[in-house]
Structure formats: structure tokens, C-alpha cells
Amino acid sequence: MPEIKGGIALVGSGSATPSQRLTNDQLGLRVETSDEWIRTRTGISERCVCGAGENLVGLGSSAARSALEMAGWDSCTLDLVILATSTPDDLFGSAPQIQAQIGASKAVAFDLTAACSGFLFAMVTAAQYLRTGSVRRALVIGADQLTRWVDWDDRTSCVLFGDGAGAIAMEAQEEGGDGLIGFKLKSDGSRGECLNLPQFQNSLPLVDEKTHQKGGFSTIQMNGPEVYKFAVREVPAILEELLNSTNIASETLDWLLLHQANQRILDAVADRFDIPHNKVLSNLSKYGNTSAATIPLMFDEAVRDGRIQQGHLIASSGFGAGLSWGAALFRWQGPL
């Protein structure tokens, strides 16, 4: 861990989801599945899907605005906006569009891609800027519109995903405790093929004998059982490493906040640490897997309904394509 020059406070959160809801029964009109199969295998009952006129920048901006409002910050006081996403509206990046929409005129804004681990990777990245003192106020957004890239005729994957966005406002503070107590991040590209969204292999004639490749992506390709095994092996391992390295006992955690991919994964991780299931945050049933958005979306819901309170200690872990995974321990400060 780098030397900590000052603390970081988590002072605001926000979230947004599209207005269109798709239930399991409705999905059953498209593919051969059932509400019972989806609920028992995943815990998902419905998900939100962007309809006409909705997009990633809109969702991300809306989550950003509500986090700014909770923090009590004027958007022009923001120094940094990091958007964790794998589904930008623009391949060159969507963070600057969000920066413009929320009026964060002096903030630098960029995208960061680490699939479903993206939010934690972005949070840790923002923390590095905050710790060096080069940035005082940062907004970390996790937003994804994976339903753009789902094969709606593949019942093994289309039932899992939904769209959403969440954001957390982080501030450098000279005094007081540190809100980001520790983290671990990992990647393993050698296992990347069990979950990816590859480019089409399209070669077209250019001039003479030369060719060029035409851009375009396929749909989400996933080996569900392999991803499941990866998650139940690596998430407990990285959490254990983090708890050991920070000398924090799992009994002292107020909440376990995992990437919302499958309720069976959440339960398996909680059982590994003997964490009671009522301390495991879950909103999978309403939103499914919203990729980089799941952690801040769940966080914001629990802050707003009063489950997460000032000073609460949260262990979080994200995992997904790459493969990538990570864990972080943080404390909620709330508006200063």
C-alpha cells in the first residue's frame, strides 16, 4: 500500500435506472425459460432495460447529479470524474459527455474499463489522485448498458443482465479517519475467454491487395458454470487476503457488498466467512446484473433507506470479465 498522506471520505451517493422493467415472465415470451428457473438459479425477478431515448450518458449523469446533491457539492467544484463502463455510448469514451451534462466544467473526465470489477477499480484509481493531493473532489460512476450487447435469443445469458448506474462522491480530507481502508485488485487474461464481448473478425478489401478490418462487436459470450466457479473461488480468497492484511475480523463488518451477479454466489461467499445473510446487501431481484453499476447502485439504495449508516464498515468485492476481480474495505462518512 502507498503511504497515506491524508484520508478519503465517501460523502455522497446516487443512482439511476431506466424506466422500462422486464419481468422473468415477459422474458419467457422471448426464450424458453421460466420465472421459477431464473429465480431459483440466480435470484433475479426483473431487470431494467434502456428503451428508446435512454442511453449510458443519461443514466450516468442522473446518478452523478444525485450523488452531487447528497454530497452538497456544486458540480463546478469537482476535479475528477471517472466513469467505469464497458458499454460507452462512444468508443472514444463517455465520461466527458457526463462531465459536460452535469456542468463539471473544471473536472478532468475519463472512462475506465474493467467489466463488472470496474467500479472498484475506478474507486481505487480515484483514491490515488486524492491521496497525492492533486485532486480534492472526485466522482466515481459505475454505469453499464449491457442489454445492448446481450444475445436476446440465448437463454443462458440474456436472463442475467440489466442496465443501471450508480455514483459515489469521494473527498480528500486532512483530518479524520480514512474512508478507504484497504484494497486488492487482480487480473488474469489467460482465463478471459470464459466471459467476453469480442470484436467481429471482419476483413474488407482496401486498395490493391490490402485489407482493413471493420469494427463491430459480437454479443456477450459466457461460460456460466466457469464464471460461477471463478467467482466462488476467487472472491472469498481476495476478501480473506484483504481482511488479513488490514487486520480486520469479518465479524466487525457491518455489510458485505458484492457485485450482484447471482444470489447463490452472494450466499456462498457469506457462508465462507460465517457472515449472517441479513448483512449481505442484495437487490439482484429487481435489477439483475448491471455490471459496473451493481456496487454503487446497491450502495446508494442502502444509504437512502437507512441500512448503511455513518461510520459503517463495508467489505466489497467485484468480479467479472477480463478476468478481473478486486476487493475494498471502506467506511461510509456521508455528507460533511
Ligand code: ACO
Ligand atoms: N431457463 C431455463 N433453462 C435454462 C436457462 C434458462 N434461462 N439457462 C440454461 N438453462 C438450462 C441449460 O440448458 C441446462 O439444461 P441441460 O441440463 O438440459 O443442458 C440447465 O439449465 C443447467 O444449465 P447450467 O448452465 O448448468 O446452469 P447453472 O446452474 O450453472 O446456472 C447460471 C447457470 C445461472 C448462468 C450460472 O452458471 C451462473 O450464474 N454463472 C455465473 C454467471 C455470471 O455471474 N456471469 C456474470 C459475471 S461477470 C459479469 O457480471 C459480466
